[in-house]
Amino acid sequence: MDMDMDMAAPDPRRPIGVFDSGVGGLTVVRALRARLPGEDVVYLGDTARVPYGSKSPRTVERYALACQAFLLARGVKLVLIACNTASANALPALRAASPVPVIGAVEPGAASARAATRNGHVAVIGTLGTVRSGAYEQALAAPEVYVTALACPLFVPLAEEGWTGDEVARVVARRYLAELFVRDPAIDTIVLGCTHYPLLREVIARTAAELAGRELAIVDSATAMAEAAAAALGGGAHPNLRAAPGRLACHATDISRLDELAPRFLGEPVSSFELVDL
Ligand code: DGL
Numbered sequence: 630m631d632m633d634m635d636m637a638a639p640d641p642r643r644p645i646g647v648f649d650s651g652v653g654g655l656t657v658v659r660a661l662r663a664r665l666p667g668e669d670v671v672y673l674g675d676t677a678r679v680p681y682g683s684k685s686p687r688t689v690e691r692y693a694l695a696c697q698a699f700l701l702a703r704g705v706k707l708v709l710i711a712c713n714t715a716s717a718n719a720l721p722a723l724r725a726a727s728p729v730p731v732i733g734a735v736e737p738g739a740a741s742a743r744a745a746t747r748n749g750h751v752a753v754i755g756t757l758g759t760v761r762s763g764a765y766e767q768a769l770a771a772p773e774v775y776v777t778a779l780a781c782p783l784f785v786p787l788a789e790e791g792w793t794g795d796e797v798a799r800v801v802a803r804r805y806l807a808e809l810f811v812r813d814p815a816i817d818t819i820v821l822g823c824t825h826y827p828l829l830r831e832v833i834a835r836t837a838a839e840l841a842g843r844e845l846a847i848v849d850s851a852t853a854m855a856e857a858a859a860a861a862l863g864g865g866a867h868p869n870l871r872a873a874p875g876r877l878a879c880h881a882t883d884i885s886r887l888d889e890l891a892p893r894f895l896g897e898p899v900s901s902f903e904l905v906d907l
Contacts, residue, residue, distance in 0.1 A: 641867040644669035644878070645858065646700030647709040650692075651679035652887065653788070653824030654711030655894035657734075658877065660855035661709070665868070669875040671703050675907070677882035681714040682756025682782065682823070689758060690719040695907040697723050697731070699880070707861055709854055710734060713822045714756045717764035730861050734824065735759075737857040738850030739768035742820045745846035746774065750815040753778040754805065754833075755822030756785070765822060777813045781805045781823075788825040789890055794832060802829070802836040810840050818846040827851050828893065880905045 645665075647658055651674050658672055673696050675681075681689045693715040697708055708731045710716045710723060716733030724731045742751045753765040757780040766776045783801050792798050809816060819837060821827055827849050837845045862868040869875065881887055881902045891899040 641869045643704050643706040644671045645707045645709065646671050646705030647711045648673040648696040648700060649712040649824055650681040650714065651676045652890045652894050655891060656824050656827045656851045657709060657711035657854050659896045660851040661858055664855035664859055666874050667869045667871045670877045671700055671705060672877065672879045673699055674881040680785065681712060682758045684758060686718040689715055690722050693719040693723055694726055697727060699907055701727060705729060706867060707858060709858060711824055713824060713850065714758040717759040717762035732854060732857045732861060734850040734854055735764045735768050737853030738820050738822060738848060739765055741848045741853040742818050743769060743774060745848055746818040748815060748817050749774045750813055751776050751818045751820060752809045752816045753820045753822045754781045756780060757782060759822050765820065775813065777809055777816060779805060779809055784829055785825045788828040791893055793828050798829060798832045799836060802832050806837050806840055818848060820848045821850060824851065882907060
């Protein structure tokens with residue numbers, strides 16, 4: 630009897646699982662906790678194997694499946710792939726392996742871009758693995774939307790180093806974004822297709838506006854994923870409606886530099902990371 634009830638209505642107190650190749654996914658946790666403050670969150674950063682962005686699709690899929698298995702073993706009611714590279718290369722395999730809903734970064738980011746663009750000219754910036762996958766082109770239903778995708782690998786170490794608003798960030802942003810406007814001068818929307826990039830949002834927006842001579846819409850997949858999680862909970866995975874703030878349990882496969890890096894991405898101190906082996 631109890632079991633039947635459990636199957637009909639999964640326990641809303643179960644946590645939401647979030648994983649990333651490293652600490653960048655904490656930008657998604659930040660957006661998620663702002664949108665759904667009552668939810669408990671279990672976070673896993675695969676910091677021993679980061680970066681995923683330069684690895685082959687098969688390797689990324691294998692690593693991502695191990696991350697998701699870790700979260701499922703902790704009884705999560707929903708999985709968020711807070712890594713664009715893993716979303717772009719492993720979403721079908723992750724969905725096939727999960728009994729609970731799985732939300733990737735690409736679909737919500739693409740939906741926001743489609744809503745934001747006025748002329749259908751969208752740029753996607755991300756890791757090499759994300760750009761090579763063609764996942765955003767597919768999700769944006771190109772050729773209806775004209776997509777220009779560019780790998781910007783130097784943005785990841787800049788975000789981690791905290792060099793997000795200085796001369797170095799401006800030079801790097803100018804070099805990458807100039808390339809985008811050479812390829813398509815009509816771009817009116819840029820998707821931050823990497824979980825590290827929200828930290829560079831300002832410099833990207835300012836540099837793009839300088840190069841284009843007009844303001845552009847900057848779309849952030851972290852916010853879009855938090856919205857998608859809220860919609861999924863309303864549609865079946867069951868929200869936790871308690872008033873008190875939810876707990877955040879952080880895990881990582883390597884803990885080097887986490888004390889310094891994690892608060893930069895989460896926007897608040899992280900009490901501790903538990904070291905785990907996948
Ligand atoms: N988390 C990755 C992403 O969002 C960036 C870092 C990496 O290459 O692993 O694509």
